[in-house]
Every structure is written in C-alpha cells, then in structure tokens.
Amino acid sequence: MAKKERAMPKYVWIGNGDQKTRIDLAPLAYKEGGQGTVYLSGLFPIEMINTCIKVINKPEDFAVQMEAITKMLEHPAQPYERAKHAAAVPLELVWDENKKAIGYTMEELRSWHGFHELTTVEGSESTEVDLRAAGLLLAALSRAIRTIHGQGFVIGDLNPSNVLFKHIPLRYFDPPDASIEHSTVEFQVRVIDVDSWSIHRPDLGIEYSSHVLDRGVIYHPDIIQADKEGKPWPHFTPDHDWWAFACICWWVLTKHDPYQWGKHEAIKNKEKRILKNLTANSAVAVRLGFISGSAVQALGPKLRFYLDRCLKGKEKRPFPTKMLEDFADNLRTCACGFTAHASAVICPKCAQLL
Structure with a gap:
C-alpha cells in the first residue's frame, strides 16, 4: 500500500508556555523548498517582523536532524545566536498541535x-x-x-x-x-x-x-x-x-x-x-x-x-x-x-x- 502523504498543518505554535503564539499558515505566502516550506511574514505579530517560518515537510524523516537543532536552540551556550549575522539560523522552534517540533523561525531575506x-x-x-x-x-x-x-x-x-x-x-x-x-x-x-x-x-x-x-x-x-x-x-x-x-x-x-x-x-x-x-x-x-x-x-x-x-x-x-x-x-x-x-x-x- 502506498504511503499516504502527510498533510501540511493549517497552523503552528511558536514559543513555549504563556509566551507561545499561534500562527495561521493558510493566508501566508510561501515558497516550497527541498526539505520544507517557508512561510513569509505579512500577517505575523509586530515582534515577528522580518521573520519567516520554515516547516519541515516530513519531520519524521528528519527526526535526528530536528533533535540536534532543538538541542542547539535550547542550550545556554546559544551557538545559533552567535552565528545569526553569518547565516539564516533557527531562532525559535515551531510546534504542531501535538507539541511536536516541526520547524523553526528564521530571519526573512526576501529582498536579498x-x-x-x-x-x-x-x-x-x-x-x-x-x-x-x-x-x-x-x-x-x-x-x-x-x-x-x-x-x-x-x-x-x-x-x-x-x-x-x-x-x-x-x-x-x-x-x-x-x-x-x-x-x-x-x-x-x-x-x-x-x-x-x-x-x-x-x-x-x-x-x-x-x-x-x-x-x-x-x-x-x-x-x-x-x-x-x-x-x-x-x-x-x-x-x-x-x-x-x-x-x-x-x-x-x-x-x-x-x-x-x-x-x-x-x-x-x-x-x-x-x-x-x-x-x-x-x-x-x-x-x-x-x-x-x-x-x-x-x-x-x-x-x-x-x-x-x-x-x-x-x-x-x-x-x-x-x-x-x-x-x-x-x-x-x-x-x-x-x-x-x-x-x-x-x-x-x-x-x-x-
């Protein structure tokens, strides 16, 4: 039996606890990539201006990868933060409704x-x-x-x-x-x-x-x-x-x-x-x-x-x-x-x- 393609989420959560924000993906412009879909800002909260969301198309195929990214984001040494002026590094994790990390936010480079x-x-x-x-x-x-x-x-x-x-x-x-x-x-x-x-x-x-x-x-x-x-x-x-x-x-x-x-x-x-x-x-x-x-x-x-x-x-x-x-x-x-x-x-x- 052919494996059913995983449907992309209609919305995601950014942040944790009381600070988390729900983002509806449906109205956002997006670009398809090799590993994921990048949703561009436009309807994001003011604090997320110049930020975009990358949602991994098949998170189950990138479990080890996402685990490594999660560890790096959560580590006090903040290695991604130290490299953010050199690369479009992950800024915050993006979660689905089941509290599973399925992507991350990053700097939007639309005009580059x-x-x-x-x-x-x-x-x-x-x-x-x-x-x-x-x-x-x-x-x-x-x-x-x-x-x-x-x-x-x-x-x-x-x-x-x-x-x-x-x-x-x-x-x-x-x-x-x-x-x-x-x-x-x-x-x-x-x-x-x-x-x-x-x-x-x-x-x-x-x-x-x-x-x-x-x-x-x-x-x-x-x-x-x-x-x-x-x-x-x-x-x-x-x-x-x-x-x-x-x-x-x-x-x-x-x-x-x-x-x-x-x-x-x-x-x-x-x-x-x-x-x-x-x-x-x-x-x-x-x-x-x-x-x-x-x-x-x-x-x-x-x-x-x-x-x-x-x-x-x-x-x-x-x-x-x-x-x-x-x-x-x-x-x-x-x-x-x-x-x-x-x-x-x-x-x-x-x-x-x-």
Missing part, C-alpha cells in the same frame, strides 16, 4: 540576492556587482564561514544558491571637514539551508553529520571517489567548506566553473578533471584561446595561483580573507574598459599596460 546570480555577467550587471564588489562580497562570505565553523557547524552543501547577499548604501561625514559627505557600500551575506549543516559540538554533547549535497553544483573530490567506488560518503569537515569556497570564488570572479571548460560539456568530464586536479588555471597555461583566459588572468598571479592550490587540495586551511580584500582594493581598469588586478600588469584583453 543569491550568489548564483554572480556566476554570470548578466546576473552581476543586474545586481550591480562589479569585480571590486564581488571581491568584497567573497571576503564577507569568508568571514561568515569562519564564524559558522567557530560555533561547531560545517555547512557541507556550500554552493552559490545557498548564499544570499545584499549591499547597503551608506553615507557619512569624515572629519576634519565634516561638511563633505562621503558614500560607501556595506556588504552583508547570509548562508541559508542551515538545517542541512553538520553539527560537531562534543562539548555540548551534540553530534550530527549531514549528507546533503547538490552534486550538480559543487562535487567534492573525495565524494566523487566514494560514489565511483560505491562506498559511504566521508563526513563533511571544514576543509570541504573551504574547497567549495574556492570553487565559488573562482566562479564569481571569472564567471566560469573552475573545472568545466565548455558551457554544455558533459558533467562526467568535469568529474574526471576534479579527480585529476585539471583546473581552469591549468587550461590557461596551455590553451591561449581558452574561453575564460582573460577573466582568469585578471585575477592576478597571487590570487589565481592560491585559488588553484586550494582547488587542488594543496591548501587546507581557512581562506585568507585579506587576500580578497587586497584584490578588491587594487583593481585597475584599462583604456579598453577591461578590469583586472594591478599585479596582472598587462591587460589580459588588449595586451596594453594597465
């Missing part, structure tokens, strides 16, 4: 953009993110990952679609001449899909290993190998996140996948290159006509070769954020209109001095 938009020229233009802004956003993501790791979390499924960003225009007056107004932009990032993270907090008695990964986007070498051999996946570690971060950096800054050399190339070829450490940087060295050559050369030798070492597994440590800040602060725009890091010296597009 996804990093996947920055992997194309068109997306970068529509979100007004130039090469300098991209470098600063990646630096902000680097700091966010450090914060997340510092609380005992491992993201695992770190890919461009699971990172959101926004830029906030700021104006300020700089002494001694306080009459002159200056403007700048502050970049903020949030990692999402927090319920797919692994949690390693033996000091709190909390251990949970996730096996969620969008292999069509970021496919780790050791997981490719495990799949080829029919073996269980290794547990995600911070090294996995930093390898994925290097992939995202390359993708966002060059607009090209670091391993896929053709736009419509078979994914199997990409997997082989990942296992053999055949990166786009390797291709640039031997194929002058390679489609992403100019964009890759624009990174400058320092960042380009460091990212290449990360992709080849030769650097296994937190990414040096200052390298990305240096990249963003030392860009040059050629007379032909192409932008590259000053250390490239010669414009990769027209071969003139920068």
